[in-house]
Amino acid sequence: MKQKAIYTLFAVMLALLAPTVTVIPVDAGEKSAQVSVHIQEISTVTHENVLLGDIARITGNKELSEIVIGRAPFPGHDRIFRKGQIITRLKQHDVDLEKVRIVCPDIVTVLSDYNEYCSEKLARLARDYVFKNMPWQQEWVRIEDFFAKKVMLPKGNVNVRFSFHKDEDFLGRFNTEVFFYVDGHFKKKIRMTGNIIVKAPVTVCSRDIARNEVITAQDVRIQTKDITYESRDYILDTEALLGKKSRINISAGTVLHEDMFKTVPAVQRGDMVTLVVETDSFKITVPGMVLENACSGGQVWVKNLASNNKVCGLVRNSKVITVGF
Numbered sequence: 001m002k003q004k005a006i007y008t009l010f011a012v013m014l015a016l017l018a019p020t021v022t023v024i025p026v027d028a029g030e031k032s033a034q035v036s037v038h039i040q041e042i043s044t045v046t047h048e049n050v051l052l053g054d055i056a057r058i059t060g061n062k063e064l065s066e067i068v069i070g071r072a073p074f075p076g077h078d079r080i081f082r083k084g085q086i087i088t089r090l091k092q093h094d095v096d097l098e099k100v101r102i103v104c105p106d107i108v109t110v111l112s113d114y115n116e117y118c119s120e121k122l123a124r125l126a127r128d129y130v131f132k133n134m135p136w137q138q139e140w141v142r143i144e145d146f147f148a149k150k151v152m153l154p155k156g157n158v159n160v161r162f163s164f165h166k167d168e169d170f171l172g173r174f175n176t177e178v179f180f181y182v183d184g185h186f187k188k189k190i191r192m193t194g195n196i197i198v199k200a201p202v203t204v205c206s207r208d209i210a211r212n213e214v215i216t217a218q219d220v221r222i223q224t225k226d227i228t229y230e231s232r233d234y235i236l237d238t239e240a241l242l243g244k245k246s247r248i249n250i251s252a253g254t255v256l257h258e259d260m261f262k263t264v265p266a267v268q269r270g271d272m273v274t275l276v277v278e279t280d281s282f283k284i285t286v287p288g289m290v291l292e293n294a295c296s297g298g299q300v301w302v303k304n305l306a307s308n309n310k311v312c313g314l315v316r317n318s319k320v321i322t323v324g325f
Helices: 002-017 028-033 062-066 083-092 119-133
Strands: 021-024 035-039 042-045 049-051 056-059 068-071 078-082 100-105 107-112 114-117 141-147 151-154 158-163 172-182 185-205 220-226 272-278 283-290 299-304 310-315 320-323
Touching: 042 049, 056 062, 068 078, 068 083, 078 083, 083 100, 083 107, 100 107, 114 119, 114 158, 119 141, 119 158, 119 172, 119 185, 151 172, 151 185, 272 299, 299 320
Parallel strands: 035 100, 042 107, 272 320
Antiparallel strands: 021 100, 035 056, 049 068, 078 107, 114 151, 141 185, 158 172, 172 185, 185 220, 272 283, 283 299, 299 310, 310 320
16 A cells, blocks of 8 residues: 555656646547647748747648747847737637647747847948948048947848938938848847048148238148038139139138139139230230129120120230130
């Protein structure tokens, strides 16, 4: 009697230690056409829905593989399905449990496989985008202070799109949205910030320049300067400044901008000039008087002093106006 009690206690302990599963057997007469579903305790999925085929080994009826058990967890997370939930889903799909042998743990854990985009990877993608779309030469540019939270996406073909403003000048601080698509479907949006530092060869003053000075070649030079926080009208070509007047006092080494200068008229109202009419066959010159201020290369109205007629000509220099024939 005592020995029987010991055996009974030992059997109870084995039952408690064994993994808990539900087994739904089929009738003995149907064993030849048996359908078996063996559900695993832990499975990993790669799509949005958890299918029975994702979490179970199925024999005898592969159509059962397509039964949707529930939504998959978010990328990088897990989801718990209880035995009763799974059985209920099978019943909802008209599965005859009397004809299917099901082995199922009490708790089934489903993990979601994913693509992870860490901050470093996002920074590389943003750097590639900036280098491709900026107006600067790559060796002039340094991009720093990237900030973006890491992103976890479902497995698939990932497409990343940056949403910089259409008028983005790629200078200084930027703040842009980043959109993620998997297999053509939108999945997530985040915000990214960073700082674009640009050091470019620009025109600077060679010396201190006073207001209303006429600029000569000796007054300006090209120098590499940090233009990150300069206004966009900086000057890259020294020749563009020659002959212009300064509007303000400018210190040596200052990055020069268009609005610091004004164009000096080559001719002014009342100037005496020579009017030239020239063709392949002849050339005629007559004295004239300028009726308005004009720059070299611009058009100007002048008075032909020989005929007192008003004509329009092209300013060649401060002394000569060419008139069409």
